[in-house]
Amino acid sequence: MDPGNGSDILPEELTASVESFFDTAPPLQDSSLISHKLQAFIDRNSKSSEGGGPVRVVCVTSGGTTVPLEQRCVRYIDNFSSGHRGAASTEYFFKAGYAVIFLHRRGSCQPYCRYLPEDSFLDFFELGEDSSIQVCQSHSTIVKKAIGDYQNAVERGQLLKLPFTTIFEYLQVLRMVAISMRPLGPYGMFYHAAAVSDFYVPWESMAKHKIQSSSGPLDMRLNQVPKMLSVLRKEWAPMAFCISFKLETDGNILLQKADMAMKKYHMHVVVANLLATYKREVIMVTDNGSINVCSQDEYSDVEEEMIKILVDRHSKYLEQYRIEIIGLS
Amino acid sequence: MDPGNGSDILPEELTASVESFFDTAPPLQDSSLISHKLQAFIDRNSKSSEGGGPVRVVCVTSGGTTVPLEQRCVRYIDNFSSGHRGAASTEYFFKAGYAVIFLHRRGSCQPYCRYLPEDSFLDFFELGEDSSIQVCQSHSTIVKKAIGDYQNAVERGQLLKLPFTTIFEYLQVLRMVAISMRPLGPYGMFYHAAAVSDFYVPWESMAKHKIQSSSGPLDMRLNQVPKMLSVLRKEWAPMAFCISFKLETDGNILLQKADMAMKKYHMHVVVANLLATYKREVIMVTDNGSINVCSQDEYSDVEEEMIKILVDRHSKYLEQYRIEIIGLS
Numbered sequence: 001m002d003p004g005n006g007s008d009i010l011p012e013e014l015t016a017s018v019e020s021f022f023d024t025a026p027p028l029q030d031s032s033l034i035s036h037k038l039q040a041f042i043d044r045n046s047k048s049s050e051g052g053g054p055v056r057v058v059c060v061t062s063g064g065t066t067v068p069l070e071q072r073c074v075r076y077i078d079n080f081s082s083g084h085r086g087a088a089s090t091e092y093f094f095k096a097g098y099a100v101i102f103l104h105r106r107g108s109c110q111p112y113c114r115y116l117p118e119d120s121f122l123d124f125f126e127l128g129e130d131s132s133i134q135v136c137q138s139h140s141t142i143v144k145k146a147i148g149d150y151q152n153a154v155e156r157g158q159l160l161k162l163p164f165t166t167i168f169e170y171l172q173v174l175r176m177v178a179i180s181m182r183p184l185g186p187y188g189m190f191y192h193a194a195a196v197s198d199f200y201v202p203w204e205s206m207a208k209h210k211i212q213s214s215s216g217p218l219d220m221r222l223n224q225v226p227k228m229l230s231v232l233r234k235e236w237a238p239m240a241f242c243i244s245f246k247l248e249t250d251g252n253i254l255l256q257k258a259d260m261a262m263k264k265y266h267m268h269v270v271v272a273n274l275l276a277t278y279k280r281e282v283i284m285v286t287d288n289g290s291i292n293v294c295s296q297d298e299y300s301d302v303e304e305e306m307i308k309i310l311v312d313r314h315s316k317y318l319e320q321y322r323i324e325i326i327g328l329s
Numbered sequence: 330m331d332p333g334n335g336s337d338i339l340p341e342e343l344t345a346s347v348e349s350f351f352d353t354a355p356p357l358q359d360s361s362l363i364s365h366k367l368q369a370f371i372d373r374n375s376k377s378s379e380g381g382g383p384v385r386v387v388c389v390t391s392g393g394t395t396v397p398l399e400q401r402c403v404r405y406i407d408n409f410s411s412g413h414r415g416a417a418s419t420e421y422f423f424k425a426g427y428a429v430i431f432l433h434r435r436g437s438c439q440p441y442c443r444y445l446p447e448d449s450f451l452d453f454f455e456l457g458e459d460s461s462i463q464v465c466q467s468h469s470t471i472v473k474k475a476i477g478d479y480q481n482a483v484e485r486g487q488l489l490k491l492p493f494t495t496i497f498e499y500l501q502v503l504r505m506v507a508i509s510m511r512p513l514g515p516y517g518m519f520y521h522a523a524a525v526s527d528f529y530v531p532w533e534s535m536a537k538h539k540i541q542s543s544s545g546p547l548d549m550r551l552n553q554v555p556k557m558l559s560v561l562r563k564e565w566a567p568m569a570f571c572i573s574f575k576l577e578t579d580g581n582i583l584l585q586k587a588d589m590a591m592k593k594y595h596m597h598v599v600v601a602n603l604l605a606t607y608k609r610e611v612i613m614v615t616d617n618g619s620i621n622v623c624s625q626d627e628y629s630d631v632e633e634e635m636i637k638i639l640v641d642r643h644s645k646y647l648e649q650y651r652i653e654i655i656g657l658s
Contacts, residue, residue, distance in 0.1 A: 066407070069406070070578070072578035072604055072605075073409055074408060074409050074524070074576065074578065074604065075406060075407070075408055075409070075526075076406070076407055076409065077398070077404060077405070077406050077407070078395070078404070078405055078406070078407040079403060079404055080402055080403050080404070080405065107436065125472075125476050126476065126480065127473065127476055127477055127480070133462070133463075133464050133472060133473060133476060134462075135462050143454075143462060144456065144462060147454050147455065147456055147462060148456055151455065151456070195403070197404075198540075198542030199542065199546070199547045208578075209577070209578045209579045210576070210577055210578045210579070210604075211527075213527030213528065213553060216553065217528070217550055217551060217552050217553060218528045218550070218551040218553075219548070219549070219550050219551075220548070220549045220550075220551070221546055221547070221548050221549075222546060222547040222548075222549070223546050224542060224545065224546060247403065247539070248538070248539055249399070249401035249403065249537075249538045249539045250538045250539070275401055275403065275539075276401075
């Protein structure tokens, strides 16, 4: 786990496609607000923690990005992701003392809301005779715990929620987050649980209006999204500890793909998972072997053990970093 | 508004593409449960209402359908739709005494939840000192009204919620709903507010596994979804009162497209709207002219006036139907 891995130079071709992506993307509407929030969050959390060392900050990305097919967007390609993994992981990172930037798809699963109903939360509540709001007896414990835990995290100032919908928004905000986390050096972590589109339609070549359905079958050509993980590792936040995910449907190619991602993007850990079993089973691939993690029963989260392992790896990474600094000085 | 409009014969080509769509679609997992719920709902609501006449039943479709691009679905095409229109309309149909089958996209906006927060409903609540759950003062009225109205609708047994995600689920459930509503004759109404995909990838020709991103740009060919509105009007529920929606981004073609839909699918009303203004402005196209409807201010719903007009048209339709029956006997 060489902290310097990220500092190589990007291939020219990638640099060109990255530049072209950002130059032609529709600009973020609220970038100055996001920038302001980020700065305040990093300032607050980069001061020493109670234990003496700096606070560790993790950016958890969560949910799927969309790819608009029309500029005035009616249709878009979406990536399957409930955001459950990111939401659960955020809760365990809090428990471990991390401050969390929760970069999430609008409307996806939120921390501490995982056990709440998806469609109609009204079913949880009823009106008392004095027209006070009461939680149905059967759900009372869950809802109370959710509200309590959530408010605790918010009050401690250790949760920053940033939403996205399209691939254009996601990558622009990710870049802002990564660059503001750069000063944290190895205390920063990226946990890329979001399902990010591999293909997109460049804004310039996109249909301006809704595609009409009267003219037979629809042919589409989608470009590859530039591999931003490389750019994050090499330019935006080269010292941060980086975890990416590899989701496949075919078990025969899973580990090979995870291994490739590990080497190609210089990740510290790649979490490999299959669509059919991702909720209860993952393989954590590192540069010195891989670890199988399963949830013990249907009531326990696989994320609990995953985050424990990652926090431990991050500690070792920081330790190694300190040794290198001392060795250099 | 000829009630008999729907009973023409379908063109052979359409019949073939409809059959092929349903034959190759992945079968519904819970079709017997849906069928049971539908039957119970129609039985309960087809008895006379308090006023003497049969209860009117409307099927409100709401939210967008998805088109999977892979059989083990990671990527899919989605249609923009929050489901706000369908949820708001459902509330006004209740007010007008209709029983509502709310055929909605999973996770989309629900009736009586429109003013509740999208992402984190936890912000609405706080724990009191006795660890009871309290609604923050600022939101108290809205939440109380939502819970009260919702429970009233549920208790009256006049709300049946049926969820869908893919175009395959949507069209299969819609067919079941339409066929079970057929016995209601002209007392049934269809209000097609859902954003239904125009294109799809037939299940058989779909990639089995996740499409790999390493092999350059992605070329896709999508087939047209058979025009099921015709089938609904002509075969599934020929006597029902039918409203469809036309959403466009280009104002220059909107009315022409709405008019075409009106004639092609024998709709009784087509609601034409533009993406940029659909929340506050619609044009209701009928066979004797069109009506512009706007919301009066930012606090009022355009759906209130829309539903008033539709209920009135539906009454006239029923009246005409009764005259024809008497005329025939």
